[in-house]
Amino acid sequence: MGAKTTILNLPAEELVHPGTRACAGCGLGIVYRVGLKALGRDTILVVPPSCLTVLQGLYPIAATQLPCLNVTFASTAAAATGVLAALKVQGREHITVAAWAGDGGTSDIGIQALSGACERGDNFIFICYDNEAYMNTGVQRSGTTPRGAITTTTPIHGKPQHKKDMPRIMAAHGLSYVATGSAAYPLDLYDKIKKAKTMGGTKYIHLHTPCPPGWGFDTRYTVSVGRLAVETGLFDLYEIEEGVFHLTGPSARLVGKERKPVSAYFKTQSRFRALTQAHIAEMQQQVDETWAGYEK
Amino acid sequence: MGHPIFARKKSHSEPGPGDAGKTGSWRVRRPIIDLAICIPAKTNSMACFNCWLYCPDGVITRTIPPTIDYTYCKGCEICAEECPVDAIRMVEETELIKKEL
Amino acid sequence: MHCIESGNVAAAYGVKLARAQVIAAYPITPQTPLTEKLSEFVDGGEMQAEYIPVESEHSALAVCIAASSTGVRAFTATSANGLLYMSEQVHWAAGARLPIVMCVVNRGVGAPWTIWNDHQDSISQRDAGWIQVYACDHQQIIDTVIQAFYLAEAVSIPVMVCYDGYLLSHTYMPFDIPEAAQVDHFLPPFKPAYALDPSQPANLNTVTLPDIRPDIRGDLAPGYMEIRHNLHTDLRQAIENVAEIDARFKDTFGRGGCPHVEPYRSDDADFIAVCLGSLSYQLRDVADILRDEGLKTGVCGIRLYRPFPDEAVVDALAKAKGIVVFEKALSYGNQGALCGDIKAALYHSKQRPFVRNYIVGLGGREIKTADLLAAFRASCAQTDDETDTPQWIGLNL
Numbered sequence: 001m002g003a004k005t006t007i008l009n010l011p012a013e014e015l016v017h018p019g020t021r022a023c024a025g026c027g028l029g030i031v032y033r034v035g036l037k038a039l040g041r042d043t044i045l046v047v048p049p050s051c052l053t054v055l056q057g058l059y060p061i062a063a064t065q066l067p068c069l070n071v072t073f074a075s076t077a078a079a080a081t082g083v084l085a086a087l088k089v090q091g092r093e094h095i096t097v098a099a100w101a102g103d104g105g106t107s108d109i110g111i112q113a114l115s116g117a118c119e120r121g122d123n124f125i126f127i128c129y130d131n132e133a134y135m136n137t138g139v140q141r142s143g144t145t146p147r148g149a150i151t152t153t154t155p156i157h158g159k160p161q162h163k164k165d166m167p168r169i170m171a172a173h174g175l176s177y178v179a180t181g182s183a184a185y186p187l188d189l190y191d192k193i194k195k196a197k198t199m200g201g202t203k204y205i206h207l208h209t210p211c212p213p214g215w216g217f218d219t220r221y222t223v224s225v226g227r228l229a230v231e232t233g234l235f236d237l238y239e240i241e242e243g244v245f246h247l248t249g250p251s252a253r254l255v256g257k258e259r260k261p262v263s264a265y266f267k268t269q270s271r272f273r274a275l276t277q278a279h280i281a282e283m284q285q286q287v288d289e290t291w292a293g294y295e296k
Numbered sequence: 297m298g299h300p301i302f303a304r305k306k307s308h309s310e311p312g313p314g315d316a317g318k319t320g321s322w323r324v325r326r327p328i329i330d331l332a333i334c335i336p337a338k339t340n341s342m343a344c345f346n347c348w349l350y351c352p353d354g355v356i357t358r359t360i361p362p363t364i365d366y367t368y369c370k371g372c373e374i375c376a377e378e379c380p381v382d383a384i385r386m387v388e389e390t391e392l393i394k395k396e397l
Numbered sequence: 398m399h400c401i402e403s404g405n406v407a408a409a410y411g412v413k414l415a416r417a418q419v420i421a422a423y424p425i426t427p428q429t430p431l432t433e434k435l436s437e438f439v440d441g442g443e444m445q446a447e448y449i450p451v452e453s454e455h456s457a458l459a460v461c462i463a464a465s466s467t468g469v470r471a472f473t474a475t476s477a478n479g480l481l482y483m484s485e486q487v488h489w490a491a492g493a494r495l496p497i498v499m500c501v502v503n504r505g506v507g508a509p510w511t512i513w514n515d516h517q518d519s520i521s522q523r524d525a526g527w528i529q530v531y532a533c534d535h536q537q538i539i540d541t542v543i544q545a546f547y548l549a550e551a552v553s554i555p556v557m558v559c560y561d562g563y564l565l566s567h568t569y570m571p572f573d574i575p576e577a578a579q580v581d582h583f584l585p586p587f588k589p590a591y592a593l594d595p596s597q598p599a600n601l602n603t604v605t606l607p608d609i610r611p612d613i614r615g616d617l618a619p620g621y622m623e624i625r626h627n628l629h630t631d632l633r634q635a636i637e638n639v640a641e642i643d644a645r646f647k648d649t650f651g652r653g654g655c656p657h658v659e660p661y662r663s664d665d666a667d668f669i670a671v672c673l674g675s676l677s678y679q680l681r682d683v684a685d686i687l688r689d690e691g692l693k694t695g696v697c698g699i700r701l702y703r704p705f706p707d708e709a710v711v712d713a714l715a716k717a718k719g720i721v722v723f724e725k726a727l728s729y730g731n732q733g734a735l736c737g738d739i740k741a742a743l744y745h746s747k748q749r750p751f752v753r754n755y756i757v758g759l760g761g762r763e764i765k766t767a768d769l770l771a772a773f774r775a776s777c778a779q780t781d782d783e784t785d786t787p788q789w790i791g792l793n794l
Contacts, residue, residue: 007345007358014354018368019314022352024322025372029352044593046463053603057315059307060610060618062600067593069466070307070602072485075459078451082463082471083593085419085447089469095595113459116452186349212372220373223350305553305627306494308591309600312613 005187005194011037020063022055025219027183027209027226028129029055032100034186035127036066038193043096044069044083048076048110050102051136052129074109076101077117080124096197097124103144104134107166118173121201125193128166128204131211139214147283148275158274170204171240178240182208184226188237188249208235216270225268232265233287247294255295262287313368319353323371325386327364333383337361347375347384398574404565407535407572408474408500408558409434411542413444414580417472417498418587421449421460425479426512427562428502432474454479458486458499465495466601468592470546474500476562477518478507484522491526491628493602496549496587498542503674503725504562505760513761514562516673520726520734522557526628528635529703531673532560533659536572540652543575544642547584551642552635554628561675563761575650583649632704639701657706658713662688663695668777669714670696672723673735676757676764680723683769692777699735707742714739715746721776723769724787725758732787754787762791
């Protein structure tokens with residue numbers, strides 16, 4: 001990996017206008033703002049219904065300074081394929097095509113088109129900003145909602161099922177590049193998007209995106225909650241490059257060291273208020289097992 | 297510039313600020329940077345800028361000193377939380393309005 | 398160049414001559430040979446296009462919508478359940494004002510499964526805001542496909558070219574394949590009013606409020622209702638465009654003249670059979686037989702179904718004593734879709750013929766000329782019958 005980007009050499013230019021409808025403290029605000037700096041102006045975006053649709057603005061004002069195509073919920077990846085095909089016909093293949101979808105638009109309704117695009121090897125970057133529920137429509141559970149989380153459709157006992165492991169599913173398609181990132185580590189996600197731009201075929205980046213109203217914490221703590229997810233080993237930062245897995249940055253530095261207990265993470269968010277001690281112990285065990293695997 | 301006539305036939309939005317209006321009006325508390333504590337301001341050097349990096353709305357500048365665009369700052373307090381030297385304090389808007397009056 | 402080929406191949410040649418640039422294709426009977434032929438053209442280098450083997454019909458139209466928004470000529474084709482699967486996208490393409498052309502090889506819809514011909518698939522999409530044209534033979538298929546691209550790009554509205562599954566798609570007929578140079582002269586390259594471009598960024602098709610609001614310059618921009626109103630008015634205007642383009646096509650290729658309706662012995666007819674698609678040619682045999690029996694009958698095939706060419710329809714039908722609408726689809730719980738449109742068009746006419754409705758051929762049920770004859774003859778005799786409900790031909794109860 002090349003030299004890491006620092007706060008001082010991150011491009012200054014803002015490609016998102018202020019005054020958006022995103023919530024105060026929105027984790028997507030951070031990843032989108034930094035992500036666009038990595039993508040650069042020569043990009044066409046594809047966006048399904050999601051928080052980003054709202055952040056980008058209602059007609060006729062656009063907060064984003066890049067050309068963007070809003071598409072139906074299930075079709076993000078297919079639309080990205082379509083944009084690419086047109087650019088190829090026009091000889092404009094220097095333009096990057098980047099899809100930005102929420103976790104629902106990626107791992108639930110969007111997964112069929114995404115899988116098809118991956119199988120075809122269509123040359124675009126698919127970025128999933130995972131705020132772990134259908135936040136745009138009011139916090140309903142999705143495939144990536146973690147076990148035990150209270151949402152409006154798992155309102156009493158929390159979600160019984162586990163979080164769908166979308167990055168691994170993507171990796172199983174044999175993609176050249178799969179990476180995870182977090183709103184808490186913007187420079188890391190910047191470098192990963194920049195790297196994805198240099199790789200061929202479909203690239204997949206999964207961004208952990210804390211959401212104050214959906215997760216139940218004060219807007220002030222968006223970054224610290226995201227950080228805690230990494231520090232407890234509940235969300236790992238890694239790359240799978242041509243099938244080879246390695247942890248990156250803060251997660252890599254955590255190998256062989258003591259992780260914060262998962263309970264510290266769950267305490268920060270009211271969505272985990274229904275977790276029992278047994279649940280927490282189970283999840284601590286899972287994290288421990290995963291990390292034992294890393295540490296071999 | 298877009299194509300005005302054709303734009304009337306489709307949902308075709310052009311880039312500009314303030315889709316949600318002056319979102320500074322959302323604030324309950326305003327972040328104020330204490331330039332005596334703020335690292336780049338105090339040392340007159342390009343350093344730190346966590347506030348600039350983590351602002352979800354991009355309303356802080358990476359300048360010496362950093363400035364905050366209060367027209368759009370939503371008062372989320374992430375800058376205050378992430379400042380490594382506690383140079384940013386949150387002041388009640390109502391206090392500031394009282395002072396102005 | 399003359400040839401004897403299938404209806405699907407006729408369509409494929411139309412797409413090739415029209416120089417479609419992005420083709421998305423998902424297989425479904427009875428469309429498959431069309432997309433197979435196109436992939437043969439592309440893979441063999443005869444056609445310069447990006448051919449995307451998508452993983453569903455919903456994605457097929459998604460690819461077209463995106464490619465068209467990026468400024469290239471896009472095409473797809475489907476049938477029945479494939480069309481229904483992409484229904485959301487059908488509405489989207491119209492509202493997004495994209496000049497996509499799609500062939501619908503008409504087939505009945507499930508449940509239960511059928512792979513055979515009827516019109517329920519395209520009829521179910523008639524309200525989405527596409528231009529919808531029905532071809533009655535292979536020559537019309539290839540000619541209509543070429544004109545469809547011109548029309549779509551002239552009015553920025555997607556066009557659905559419908560033709561009967563199996564009856565046309567899989568049968569062989571002689572037809573002329575126009576010369577490429579002539580088609581290039583008739584149909585110039587696509588010049589979009591706007592295409593996604595980093596140097597002119599815009600956010601397309603985002604949420605549009607119920608009310609109007611100012612744009613970045615402070616000028617009031619339309620709301621959702623205005624945008625949809627524009628689609629409707631432009632669709633109505635397209636009735637004229639269809640006729641103009643047909644006239645231009647006739648000038649260049651020597652074929653055409655029936656852009657809205659295709660009449661047969663109907664000028665002086667007392668009773669006129671009306672239908673969509675290839676059935677109109679079978680009904681000509683029926684009209685001829687009845688003429689021999691002394692009944693003044695004729696046929697009026699509807700070619701342009703949406704926008705509905707009510708003026709042309711009223712012109713063709715109002716003077717008759719009775720109209721008999723034969724349909725391969727219906728608006729369940731009410732009556733035949735076309736029948737309803739015909740009645741509405743005739744509502745304000747000073748002269749109002751009676752209108753009868755027959756449902757035929759659903760799920761590919763064989764349509765026997767003898768049965769059509771009996772029904773038409775019976776309708777002509779029952780001039781006082783006020784029956785409104787559609788009758789069904791060919792049921793085996």
